[in-house]
Amino acid sequence: MDNDTIIFDDEVTEIAKKTFGIHFLYPWQRLVIANILDAVHEPEENECCKQIVLLPTGAGKSMCFLVPAIVLDGPSLIIYPLLALMTDQQRRMSEAGLDNVVFRGGQSLQERENNFIRIKQGVKIILANPEVLQSEELVRQLAECNIKHIAIDEAHCVYEWGSTFRPAYLTLGKIARQLNAPVITAFTATASPQILQKIADILFDGKAHIVQSASDRPNIHYHVIKCYNKKKQALKLAIKAEKPVLIFCGTRKKAEDMARELMAFYNNDTIKFYHAGLTKDEKQNVEKWFYPKDNACLCATVAFGMGVDKKNIRTVIHLEPSSSIEAYIQEAGRAGRDGKDANAFLLWSPEDKEKSTLFNEYAESKTCRRQFLLDALGAEKAVCSGCDICNTGKPAPFARDAAFALHFISKNRRLYDKNQMSNILIKEFNRHDCKALHVNIWDHKDIETILRLLEENGFIKTLRFPWSGKIDINRKDDI
Numbered sequence: 001m002d003n004d005t006i007i008f009d010d011e012v013t014e015i016a017k018k019t020f021g022i023h024f025l026y027p028w029q030r031l032v033i034a035n036i037l038d039a040v041h042e043p044e045e046n047e048c049c050k051q052i053v054l055l056p057t058g059a060g061k062s063m064c065f066l067v068p069a070i071v072l073d074g075p076s077l078i079i080y081p082l083l084a085l086m087t088d089q090q091r092r093m094s095e096a097g098l099d100n101v102v103f104r105g106g107q108s109l110q111e112r113e114n115n116f117i118r119i120k121q122g123v124k125i126i127l128a129n130p131e132v133l134q135s136e137e138l139v140r141q142l143a144e145c146n147i148k149h150i151a152i153d154e155a156h157c158v159y160e161w162g163s164t165f166r167p168a169y170l171t172l173g174k175i176a177r178q179l180n181a182p183v184i185t186a187f188t189a190t191a192s193p194q195i196l197q198k199i200a201d202i203l204f205d206g207k208a209h210i211v212q213s214a215s216d217r218p219n220i221h222y223h224v225i226k227c228y229n230k231k232k233q234a235l236k237l238a239i240k241a242e243k244p245v246l247i248f249c250g251t252r253k254k255a256e257d258m259a260r261e262l263m264a265f266y267n268n269d270t271i272k273f274y275h276a277g278l279t280k281d282e283k284q285n286v287e288k289w290f291y292p293k294d295n296a297c298l299c300a301t302v303a304f305g306m307g308v309d310k311k312n313i314r315t316v317i318h319l320e321p322s323s324s325i326e327a328y329i330q331e332a333g334r335a336g337r338d339g340k341d342a343n344a345f346l347l348w349s350p351e352d353k354e355k356s357t358l359f360n361e362y363a364e365s366k367t368c369r370r371q372f373l374l375d376a377l378g379a380e381k382a383v384c385s386g387c388d389i390c391n392t393g394k395p396a397p398f399a400r401d402a403a404f405a406l407h408f409i410s411k412n413r414r415l416y417d418k419n420q421m422s423n424i425l426i427k428e429f430n431r432h433d434c435k436a437l438h439v440n441i442w443d444h445k446d447i448e449t450i451l452r453l454l455e456e457n458g459f460i461k462t463l464r465f466p467w468s469g470k471i472d473i474n475r476k477d478d479i
Helices: 011-020 027-041 061-071 083-095 109-120 136-143 156-160 167-179 193-204 230-240 252-263 280-290 325-332 350-355 357-363 369-376 388-392 400-411 418-437 444-456
Strands: 050-054 076-079 100-103 125-128 149-152 183-188 209-212 220-226 245-248 271-274 297-300 315-318 342-348 460-462 471-473
Touching (some): 011 027, 011 061, 027 050, 027 061, 050 193, 061 076, 061 149, 083 100, 083 125, 083 280, 100 109, 149 167, 156 193, 156 325, 183 193, 220 388, 230 252, 230 315, 230 342, 230 418, 252 271, 271 280, 342 357, 350 357, 350 444, 357 369, 400 418, 418 444
Parallel strands (some): 050 183, 050 209, 076 125, 076 149, 149 183, 271 297
C-alpha cells in the first residue's frame, strides 16, 4: 500500500502523520501515549501517572511525549540532560511547526517573561534542563502554568550523574511534585533492573510503572577487536569502515589525537573532534557539520553521546570501554538509527583488563555478545543477527598487531635489541599495511607500545649475557 493511501483510524496516528510525517506508530509508542493520555484524564490511582519507559535507541521515544503534548489541553514540560540535545530537539520541533519555549541558564528577565507570555498564549511544549529548574522562582511560575505532563529524557542520567557532577538530577522528583503535573514519564534507552529501581527511588519515591519494549537492536552488529596499539587499529578500521563513523574516545586529548591521526589520511573537512572543552559555538559548528555528511568521521568523548540525532551513522568505534554496560549500549546505539545495518566495534588491549574489569567478561566472552548485553539489562533472549562470535563461531583472536610482531621476533631471535627491533618492525608493519592503505602509518612510538606490552605480558624478554639487551621469545601460548 502506498504511504499516501494509509487510512488513519485514530487521532494520535493522524497527528503523527500530519505533524511529523510519520505514517504509523509502533505498538510500544501507542501504549506509552495511551498511558499518558489516560493518566492525565483519570489521574486518580492510575499507576501510569508515574512511569518509566525503556525504548531502544532509535525506537522513536520522542513521539511518545510530543504527540500527547499536541493533544493535551495544557503544556508539557520536557527535561533534557544536555543543552546540545535540547537545541537539536528544539530545531526539530520548530521544523515540524511545533511552538515551544526554552528555559536555560543565562537568560534575561525579559526572555523569561516572554516565555511565560507565550505559554499563556497556548504554547504546548516547554523545554528545560535540571539545572535551570533549581530556581525556586522559576518553579513557582511554572507551577501556575497547568502543566499536564512532565517528560524526563535520558533518565538513566538521574542515577549515573546525579550522585557525581549533576546533583540537580536528584531534585527532579521534588520539583515534579511542586509542579503538580498529573503525569510524569521518565524515558531511557538502557537500564538494568538495579538502575531502574534507583530511577524510581529518586523520581517516584520507589514505585513506578515500567513499560519496556524489546531491547535488542538487531541491525547493530557487535565486534571486539583485540589489539596492542588501539590508535592505529582505530585508524585502519575507520579508513575501511562504512561511513559516517563515530569514534568514542576516553578523554578530550585522545579525541583530538585520534582526529589528527585521521587528518593525516583524509582532508580536514572529513574529520573533526568534539568534546566538552569546546565552546558552545564550536560545538554547534561541529554538530551542523556532522549532521548532513555521509562520509565524515567524528572523534568524540561521551559529551557527544546524547547530542545530535544523526540517524545514518554506520559505524561506532570505542577506543576505550564505556563507564558501564548501559553506557556502552547507549553509545553503540548511536549507530543505525535509521534501521539499516550498522557496526559497533570495541577495541580491547591488555591494559584494558586492568583498567576496566567491568568489560573483561564481555571482551573475553566465548559466547554471543548480543546476548551478553541483553542479559546485563535483564532483557529478553534473542537470536543473534550479527556479532563477531556468532558470525565466525570463534571468540575474538589474539591481537593481530601483537601476533605480527611476535611472529617476526620468533624468526629473528636474539638478533636485535629493542631500538633495532623497533626500527625494523616499523618497516615491516608499514610494508604489510601499505598494501591496503597505500600510505605508511606506523612510527617508532607505535612499535614501542607493542613491544612494551608484549614484554609486560610475558611474551618476549630482554636477555642478559651473552646476548645482553637482545630480544627473544619468552612464550607463544594463547596466540
